[in-house]
Amino acid sequence: MNADQPVPLTGPLLPPLPAATTRMEPPVRLGRLLPGLALVVAIFDGCFWGVRGAGFSVAVFFLLLAGIILANRESSPGRRTVRWLLGLLAGAAWASALEVGTCNIFVLLALIVALAGETFFQETESVWGRWLAQVVALVRAPRRVFWLNGVVLDAAFNSGLGGLKGLAGGVLLTLPALVLALVFGSLLATGNAVFGVWSDNFFVWLGKMLSLYLNVGRITLWLLVAFVALPLLRPVQVSAWWWSWTQRLPRLPEIVPSQAAFLSSGLVLVVLNLLFLVANLADALFLWSGRKLPGGVSYSGFVHEGTNALTVTAILSAFVLTTIFQQELKVARRRELKLLGLFWIGQNLFLLVSVAQRLRLYIEAYDMTVTRLSVMIFLVLVATGYVLLTIKIVQDRSLSWLIGGGVLAVFATFYVTQFLNLGGWSANYNVARWEKNRSRSLDTGYLYYLGPEAWPALAQAHQIDRAIPILNADRNLGRINTGSVDLAQWDVTHWREFSLRAWLDRGALDEGQ
Numbered sequence: 001m002n003a004d005q006p007v008p009l010t011g012p013l014l015p016p017l018p019a020a021t022t023r024m025e026p027p028v029r030l031g032r033l034l035p036g037l038a039l040v041v042a043i044f045d046g047c048f049w050g051v052r053g054a055g056f057s058v059a060v061f062f063l064l065l066a067g068i069i070l071a072n073r074e075s076s077p078g079r080r081t082v083r084w085l086l087g088l089l090a091g092a093a094w095a096s097a098l099e100v101g102t103c104n105i106f107v108l109l110a111l112i113v114a115l116a117g118e119t120f121f122q123e124t125e126s127v128w129g130r131w132l133a134q135v136v137a138l139v140r141a142p143r144r145v146f147w148l149n150g151v152v153l154d155a156a157f158n159s160g161l162g163g164l165k166g167l168a169g170g171v172l173l174t175l176p177a178l179v180l181a182l183v184f185g186s187l188l189a190t191g192n193a194v195f196g197v198w199s200d201n202f203f204v205w206l207g208k209m210l211s212l213y214l215n216v217g218r219i220t221l222w223l224l225v226a227f228v229a230l231p232l233l234r235p236v237q238v239s240a241w242w243w244s245w246t247q248r249l250p251r252l253p254e255i256v257p258s259q260a261a262f263l264s265s266g267l268v269l270v271v272l273n274l275l276f277l278v279a280n281l282a283d284a285l286f287l288w289s290g291r292k293l294p295g296g297v298s299y300s301g302f303v304h305e306g307t308n309a310l311t312v313t314a315i316l317s318a319f320v321l322t323t324i325f326q327q328e329l330k331v332a333r334r335r336e337l338k339l340l341g342l343f344w345i346g347q348n349l350f351l352l353v354s355v356a357q358r359l360r361l362y363i364e365a366y367d368m369t370v371t372r373l374s375v376m377i378f379l380v381l382v383a384t385g386y387v388l389l390t391i392k393i394v395q396d397r398s399l400s401w402l403i404g405g406g407v408l409a410v411f412a413t414f415y416v417t418q419f420l421n422l423g424g425w426s427a428n429y430n431v432a433r434w435e436k437n438r439s440r441s442l443d444t445g446y447l448y449y450l451g452p453e454a455w456p457a458l459a460q461a462h463q464i465d466r467a468i469p470i471l472n473a474d475r476n477l478g479r480i481n482t483g484s485v486d487l488a489q490w491d492v493t494h495w496r497e498f499s500l501r502a503w504l505d506r507g508a509l510d511e512g513q
Helices: 030-048 056-071 080-098 102-120 127-139 141-158 163-191 193-213 216-233 258-288 299-305 307-324 335-365 370-395 399-417 422-436 444-464 492-497 500-512
Strands: none
Touching: 030 056, 030 141, 030 216, 056 080, 056 102, 056 216, 056 492, 080 102, 080 399, 080 500, 102 127, 102 216, 102 399, 127 141, 127 216, 141 216, 163 193, 258 307, 258 335, 307 335, 307 370, 335 370, 370 399, 370 422, 422 444, 444 500
């Protein structure tokens, strides 16, 4: 039997799974799966082993991984969702070439998991079902390793891939030639000085190659990559129970009579609305109007130290509202309860705006950082969650709809953020504020830490004050420096570490020096 022909998943080594809980595994094509696994490991090794800082290699790896996943499918999926996923993946790969970051890696991983599930679990009607089934397949990765071992053994014994007899025969066939080659090679090397030098050089080269590739850490990395890639190339069939819960999330059971639940929920919303009203009134008086703070309250304590607590308060409020309006419809639909809930949402949105105002005032007093910009983006995401919660309350949407909308909002936020030059914006803002008011101190150490994103701002600061070096002695604290690499002299390492943003910002350094 040809290695690319389907291998039946039955026999003494692989008993059939119960059809009542899990769909039958489709045929396995070892001629695709095993080379695909080897290719993923080889590409990962070529892209990342020995790299000081990942760059363009991230885009190359994920694009090739997507191609290998599609090559291991029985048919070319024609769903519109697949085309959307591939388009989004191409955009995320472009963001990797621009600059690799946490958001970018998260987006690429999410898209690869979604693509694997979308193309394998085609019989599942729900999009969430296909994607969640793939997540379950990744969780079951250890089981998948044993499954592949059983399939290979079954093929070796029963499917005509040579069998153990053929393997033993091949060893016996080549062993005499290898032994005699070593014997006569040693004799010739002893009697022929030139041949001896050649053979010594060969074994020195072979030793270097073995020490280069047969590295314990490197082999461990190969095994880890193969371990993760296997459930992507060949997921495990899972029962619908693992994903259908998204469609059957129930409303909370009736613990007390509906009238009592309504009165209790209403009392909770009234009390919390009053608390928030007083806190928001304090913000309106002292944060927005600029009135002098009362005695015992410092500016830093009022503006900065409470930011985290207020953000957590807004998130916790969303969970409380979700719980209240996840009760039975005869409670959740009460008009009075909805009005109280919507009023509390309005107060939470005002709270989020006040948190943003606190951040703005603190940034004006001190400096802009990537973390503070990220908090601003997070506040927008929380506000989006409140918009979704408002729709749920007004239209009596399900909890599944709210969770799905929240997941999409998180993904969209990460996807957009991966293209944003947060470090560059922070550096430009700080230098512009320093240029306007030279009595302010410029934190050049932080600008050096930001790396290539801050190069244009550093060049501008250097032109204003020649005492400020464009780069410090260890070149941006050891961060990726491909922006200064001569493109005509690239080697294999440089293309893997290449950052398009660093390359584009390199001109600012040349002009500033």
